[in-house]
Amino acid sequence: MQILTQLIFSGIALGMIYAVIAFGYQLTFATSDTLNFGQGDALMLGALVGLTLVTLGVNYWLMIPLVCLFGAVQGAVVERIGVRPAIKIKSEFGWIMSTIALGIIFKNVAENVWGRDDLKFPSPLPEAPIKFLNANVLPMEILVVVGAILMMLAVELFNRRSIYGKAVVATFNDRDAAKLMGINTGLVITFSYALSSLTAAFAGVLIAPLTLTGATMGAVLGLKAFAVAIIGGLTSGMGIILGGIILGIAETTTGFYLSTGYKDVPGLVLLLIVLAVRPAGLFGKTAIKKV
Amino acid sequence: MLFRFKLLAVAGAVAFSAGAFAADPIKIGVDGPFTGGSSSMGVSMRDGVRLATEEINKSGGVLGRQIQLVERDDEAKNERGVQIAQEFINKEKVVAVVGYINTGVALASQRFFQEAKIPVLNNVATGSIITHQFDKEPENYVFRNAAHDSIQAPMIVEEAVTRRGFKKVAILADSTNYGQLGREDLEKALKAKGITPVAVEKFNIKDVDMTAQLLKAKEAGAEAVLTYGIGPELAQIANGMTKLGWKVPMVGSWTLSMANFIDNAGPGGDGARMPQTFIQEPTTPKRKAFIASYLGSFKPKNNRIDSPVSAAQGYDSIYLLAAAIKQANSTEGPKILAALEDLKTPVEGVVTTYTKPFAKGDHDAITANIPVFGEVKGGRVNYANADDMKKAATVQLKNNAANDALLKP
Numbered sequence: 258m259q260i261l262t263q264l265i266f267s268g269i270a271l272g273m274i275y276a277v278i279a280f281g282y283q284l285t286f287a288t289s290d291t292l293n294f295g296q297g298d299a300l301m302l303g304a305l306v307g308l309t310l311v312t313l314g315v316n317y318w319l320m321i322p323l324v325c326l327f328g329a330v331q332g333a334v335v336e337r338i339g340v341r342p343a344i345k346i347k348s349e350f351g352w353i354m355s356t357i358a359l360g361i362i363f364k365n366v367a368e369n370v371w372g373r374d375d376l377k378f379p380s381p382l383p384e385a386p387i388k389f390l391n392a393n394v395l396p397m398e399i400l401v402v403v404g405a406i407l408m409m410l411a412v413e414l415f416n417r418r419s420i421y422g423k424a425v426v427a428t429f430n431d432r433d434a435a436k437l438m439g440i441n442t443g444l445v446i447t448f449s450y451a452l453s454s455l456t457a458a459f460a461g462v463l464i465a466p467l468t469l470t471g472a473t474m475g476a477v478l479g480l481k482a483f484a485v486a487i488i489g490g491l492t493s494g495m496g497i498i499l500g501g502i503i504l505g506i507a508e509t510t511t512g513f514y515l516s517t518g519y520k521d522v523p524g525l526v527l528l529l530i531v532l533a534v535r536p537a538g539l540f541g542k543t544a545i546k547k548v
Numbered sequence: 549m550l551f552r553f554k555l556l557a558v559a560g561a562v563a564f565s566a567g568a569f570a571a572d573p574i575k576i577g578v579d580g581p582f583t584g585g586s587s588s589m590g591v592s593m594r595d596g597v598r599l600a601t602e603e604i605n606k607s608g609g610v611l612g613r614q615i616q617l618v619e620r621d622d623e624a625k626n627e628r629g630v631q632i633a634q635e636f637i638n639k640e641k642v643v644a645v646v647g648y649i650n651t652g653v654a655l656a657s658q659r660f661f662q663e664a665k666i667p668v669l670n671n672v673a674t675g676s677i678i679t680h681q682f683d684k685e686p687e688n689y690v691f692r693n694a695a696h697d698s699i700q701a702p703m704i705v706e707e708a709v710t711r712r713g714f715k716k717v718a719i720l721a722d723s724t725n726y727g728q729l730g731r732e733d734l735e736k737a738l739k740a741k742g743i744t745p746v747a748v749e750k751f752n753i754k755d756v757d758m759t760a761q762l763l764k765a766k767e768a769g770a771e772a773v774l775t776y777g778i779g780p781e782l783a784q785i786a787n788g789m790t791k792l793g794w795k796v797p798m799v800g801s802w803t804l805s806m807a808n809f810i811d812n813a814g815p816g817g818d819g820a821r822m823p824q825t826f827i828q829e830p831t832t833p834k835r836k837a838f839i840a841s842y843l844g845s846f847k848p849k850n851n852r853i854d855s856p857v858s859a860a861q862g863y864d865s866i867y868l869l870a871a872a873i874k875q876a877n878s879t880e881g882p883k884i885l886a887a888l889e890d891l892k893t894p895v896e897g898v899v900t901t902y903t904k905p906f907a908k909g910d911h912d913a914i915t916a917n918i919p920v921f922g923e924v925k926g927g928r929v930n931y932a933n934a935d936d937m938k939k940a941a942t943v944q945l946k947n948n949a950a951n952d953a954l955l956k957p
Contacts, residue, residue, distance in 0.1 A: 260763055263792070267759035274756070373584040375780040377812045384814070386791050393793050468756040469780050469812055477754040512760025518723070518750045520760060 263392040264509045270398035272505025274467070277405040277460035278482035279489065279497045281453035284412070286491045287429045288442075288449040291340055291352045293332070295360025296457050297479020301472060302363055303328050303458025304465040305371050308378050317381035317462075324458045332454025335359050336447045344446070360475075367472040375474070378465035397466050404463045408456060409494050425449060484528050490538020499540065503527070573616035574609075574879055576601075576869065577642040579632050579657070580649050580672070581624040585778065588807040589649045592855040593672050594619060595846045596862030597646060599838075600870075602845075610870045611877065618642055622653050629653035633660040642666065643879040646865040649858070651675030651726060662689050665881035667872075667888060670694060671865035672858050674802070675729065679911040689881065691888055691906055693868060693899070693913040694861050695825050700801050700919075701733030702740075702954045703823045704774055707921055707932075708799045709741050714772040718747040718765035720758075720785060722777035730776030730801055746770050751781055758788035766794050775800030782820075783812035790816040797821065805922055805929045807854040817924050821932050824922035825899045825914060826860035828853050829931065831940035838863060838898045852928055864897035868905065868913070871895045901943050910948070917950035 281296045293299065303324050310320040339359050343351030382400060386393035416422035427435040428445045436442045468474060481504065489500025504524045512520035531539060578597050580590035597617065605614045618640045620632040629648075636642045637660060644667045648654035654673040661668045662682050670678055670692040678696070682688040708714050717738070721731035731748065738745055746768035749761040762785070765773060773789075775782055775798055782804060789795055797819055798804065804822035813820075830836035842859060843851055853859050869884075871891055876883035894903040905913035920940070923932035931937035 260767065263763060264759065267757055271757045368583070372587070374587055375585065375783075375808055375812060377814070384790065386793055393791055395791050469783065471780075473754070477752075478756070509757065509760045513763055516750075517761045517764070521752070 259391045262390055264513055266392050266394050268506030268509040269502055272501035273402045273405045274464045275482045275485045276498050276501025279485040281457045282486040283491055283497055284453040285449050289446040294356040297475030298360040298363040299454040299457035300461040301475035303461030304470045307462035308470050324462050325455050328455040328458025329451040332451040333447050336450035364472055373472055375469040375471040378470045380466040401463050413494050488531050490541025493540040496540025573614045575616050575642045577636040577645040578617050578619045579622050579647040582621040584624050586624050586649050588854040589858040593858040593862035596859035597866050600863045600866035604870050610873050624650045626652050626656040629657040633657040637664045644869055646671055648673045654678050658690050667884050669865045671861040691911045693865055695914045695919045699916045700823050702737040704799050705737040708772050716746045716769050717772045717774050718770035719745045719774045720749050723750050723752050727776045734774055758785050762788045772797045778803050779806035779808035782809045786813035786816040810924055820924045821921050823919040824857055825919045826857050827922050828856040835898055860898040864899055867895050915946050915951045916954040917947050918944045
């Protein structure tokens with residue numbers, strides 16, 4: 258029993274790491290039907306900028322807003338350079354290549370600025386584990402879970418309650434109608450990219466003390482997060498959290514009960530099943546695309 | 549005016565051709581990953597090579613000629629290594645090559661040197677097969693002065709099982725060739741002691757969570773964890789142990805001395821043990837001088853050489869090569885090869901004094917008696933056994949009998 262609790266706790270912590278990254282995919286998809294495939298690299302840039310600030314002597318908590326600001330600017334740049342031209346000419350796939358290309362550029366820049374070694378991100382909380390229900394949890398893992406949930410709640414609240422959020426939702430529901438109603442949909446899409454990279458940068462500094470920080474940290478994590486976004490559903494914030502937790506627990510339990518060589522398999526099998534049975538994701542709303 | 553120009557041209561041409569006779573430098577290629585995950589080893593190796601070259605050039609060079617290094621970054625990529633090999637051979641026309649950190653890059657690149665009859669001195673890569681890739685050909689141009697994997701794995705088992713008495717051990721190895729070949733070697737060495745590992749687990753490069761692997765080892769009652777992987781993931785293992793509150797000794801391949809393991813694992817990495825050919829301690833006058841001039845020239849952080857083993861082996865590789873060129877009295881590949889296989893004068897290096905380091909059919913300079921066990925403590929690698937440190941002043945010479953003793957079942 259103790260083992261299972263430990264596996265589930267570790268799985269939840271791991272899953273929340275995936276979920277915070279996956280959340281960014283959902284944000285841009287909601288407004289523009291496009292994804293930022295450089296999400297993992299936005300995360301990496303956030304973590305490395307955060308690390309630089311911390312080494313310069315900025316307090317961890319004070320550094321977070323600065324990194325968020327950086328993320329927002331970076332996201333807006335991606336949208337302006339990579340996504341807007343593609344949307345303008347109504348290209349179905351142009352944005353895929355351009356966000357991937359920008360992601361690679363960001364990675365190469367980071368390799369030149371910070372080197373290609375994995376660096377240690379000093380933990381703002383004690384690194385000794387806490388006993389909880391007979392299993393060990395790191396304080397930093399609790400921070401990731403709490404931080405991720407708070408961030409998602411904040412974004413959801415913003416979308417549902419504020420007038421700007423309503424513009425975002427309106428853009429999602431019908432871009433052309435929203436435009437006719439006087440909503441500057443272009444700005445809304447830029448904003449959603451800024452917000453998505455902001456969450457990625459925030460996620461970066463949140464998870465960096467647990468993962469290790471380096472130019473290549475985004476690649477694997479971004480891919481896993483993509484799987485989470487598909488499993489959970491690209492239109493549902495709640496689904497992303499649950500999708501993350503499902504994938505995280507699937508990885509740790511398979512690793513223990515089956516074989517560590519196969520620990521990535523069940524998550525991907527689940528991905529295939531979801532794609533076959535519920536293409537909109539476990540919690541996504543099925544949308545009928547009118548052609 | 550025209551006449552003066554002509555005179556200048558003639559004078560210049562004379563000076564140039566005279567220079568070409570007297571001080572045409574000996575070009576040596578240096579290949580390693582100077583950026584990326586293995587860069588701490590690559591850069592330390594390169595700095596060791598630079599240090600030795602500078603010393604040799606200051607005292608007049610080899611055969612009255614200066615050594616000129618041609619350094620290239622292979623980024624730990626096989627295809628880069630191949631490009632560099634061709635550049636070394638066709639464009640730079642190097643006399644010999646030192647370097648290679650990654651076994652894969654070494655294997656991909658050295659066949660070109662074998663064909664071009666240019667000697668290669670591997671100074672860091674440990675894959676057992678490296679020096680045996682061309683065993684079947686009449687001449688093998690590949691040499692090595694690093695502790696290869698087929699002696700490292702038995703040494704790890706010897707340390708964990710015989711010296712420290714752990715009978716239940718778990719193996720954690722990464723899913724790369726390096727990790728999986730190492731795991732095989734470990735299992736073989738354990739079998740020779742009549743031990744089956746209680747758990748054999750795998751992890752991927754960039755894995756961030758090791759809970760499942762560690763819990764399996766813990767539940768199986770492992771008293772020690774034997775590792776074969778590289779720095780960042782090894783650090784995640786140490787961090788995972790801290791998280792689970794389960795602390796058993798880590799014993800593993802020499803990568804446990806990598807700076808990115810020590811830095812990322814922090815206090816959790818203390819106590820990890822690994823075979824080392826050199827530990828940054830001034831135990832002999834030669835080592836003292838080496839450490840002092842390395843720290844003086846390159847000023848590493850906290851006066852810690854990032855990878856002391858790579859630096860020392862890099863340094864030694866140049867002295868071995870210089871000795872061979874001197875003995876051959878030539879820079880032709882086949883003559884250097886013949887000299888390396890039969891070095892008449894001992895070469896005093898940092899790791900050991902090389903007396904007959906190579907022979908035909910035996911291109912590995914390091915035998916099992918030379919490496920000692922290092923232990924991570926307080927962010928550095930120290931001698932694991934106080935006895936080893938006391939004995940360190942006596943330099944261990946190459947001894948093939950030690951290999952046989954270790955490898956016999």
